[in-house]
Amino acid sequence: MDLLEKLCMAPGISGYEECVADIMVEGLKKTCDEVRVDGFGNVIGRRGSGNKKIMLAAHMDEVGFLVKNINKEGYLSFVKVGGIDDRVLYSQRVIVKAKKGDIVGVIGAKPPHLQKAEERKKVIQHEELFIDVGATSKKEAEKMVEIGDPVIFEPNYGILKGDIHYGKAVDNRLGCYVMLKVMEKLPKKLDATVYAIGSCQEEVGLKGARVAAYAINPDYAIALDTTLAGDTPGIKENESNLKIGKGPSITIMEASGRGVITHPKVRDAINKASKKAKIPVQIDVLEGGMTDAAIIYLTREGIPSGVISVPTRYLHGPSSVFNMKDVNNAVKLTLETVKNL
């Protein structure tokens, strides 16, 4: 299994990132002078010892669920961890990461055939859905799972066509992959200290990056993440003009300004890097969505921050779609940017 596939297949909802952290530690140990895991669970790799400190951050967590209750008949109700659209849930296969091992489940609901006409028009809310693990009673289900067990979408990874791949947890194992590759390719002699952070709990409030940025106190920071592609039916050009395969994207602003507003110095460094290395880029102006950069730039006295991301279709769903060319170009772009900073 190649590294990106391994990252996407690994389980890691917010607060349960250990399996992904293990892969990150293993990868960073090959390229960093020092690798540690902080009290929050963030993986922190350091390379070099120059005066200038540059922080790269890629969140390790994925969206998922947590078992909330087991009913009389042995069905599980659940809460969502992170932002998931209720429309994608019905009939999906999930894995309950139970203490005794993986339990396969199918998300069920009252089937459309039995719904009244007006019921069918509405999206079934996640509170009305349940996970079917094949148990026939509460007692039986309790032998398999416990309340509080984390649940992920069933792992999947593959190729649609050519460079176009799909997978679970693409947000943000792509960022993790880009970061590991950048650390691999950094020049041996570098007049800076580069920190590579695999951050925890981004999807539930950008938490890991906050504590890591405080500890490191970098001069510059770049978040490596995914962003919404707008090249599928039903999305207008003015809603999103990003296309997969047309290059990584540079964020100018997130969440209409409530997220990061990329610092001009960082923006210049990324722009120069793209021109110098002739890497195609797209510009991302977002009305919704935030990344770790949104919290890093608010740390201490303000840390100039920016985002390099890979346009991705169907974010936060069971399978997201992206173009491998954008991933490889994101590696090159980040590498050049680090050199510029």
Ligand SMILES: [Zn+2]
């Ligand atoms: Zn993300």
